Amino acid sequence: MGNPLPLPTSLSPSKVSSFKDCALAFRFSAIDRLPEPPSVPAVKGTTVHRALELLFGLDPAARTPAAAHEQLSVALEELRASEEWTRLELDDSSATSFADDAATMVDRYFTLEDPRAIRPVGVEMMLEAELDGVAIRGIIDRLEEDDEGQLVVTDYKTGRTPSVNQEQSRLGGVHFYAFLCQQVLGRLPAKVQLIYLGGEPQVITTTPSEQSVRGMRLRIGAVWNAVERACERDDFRPRPSALCNWCAFVSYCPAHGGDPAEARALGERLRAEASSGGDDMAPAAVSIGTRS
16 A cells, blocks of 8 residues: 555546546546547547537527538637647648548538527536535536427537447436536436437437436445545556557556556656646546547
């Protein structure tokens, strides 16, 4: 057992999955806060999200496919001016494929719903509340009202469509948003949905209930308690699996000949640099919001 580790400043659905899949990978990411190289799928997802955000900034009648592609061009221009794009190191052919794939996902979106009929309350909407002394926050891709004036939470996904057995776990994030809506807005959404824009575009929908919200509250608390115990005991163990092939931290993993102490040293140095720059670690929070 080592020295206690600092609590992570945030916990997202992807980090919850990381904690369950491999506690050590979770530590490297959420506690040591090691930088991860940008990936093409993640950056592409962020770009498509940005294009749809811009689309819903237009008047309803103007939300056409042509307008969506114009907004995608704006999103791509913003991306190309960023360090994230530079770090992808794409050649001309790969950059063209990136833009083409993003355009295809925008086209798929229009096969799933008509944005002219959507009445958004907010897009990329931050909600924050407190649960048992822990700040919880999340960015909702889109919150809207249906024809009956009920809230609907929508989350865009640009990754692979889940199998039937995976659907409920993928809906965990939007159930979290439903919990936040109830806490912050005093309203439980009538529907939460995932809009998948990958190779098999589809909409997965569920109806939150008081019971599901209570269950989400308990799960959040249980995960946070487990993270607290692991930090207190410095007990984050590797769990080798096929996921190791995509792990950004495999070089630090003892299951692959690495040394976690090197990751801790790097994390401590990065935190010290951030602190000396006036960016002290934020209070413990549970954060929801991914781009995948």
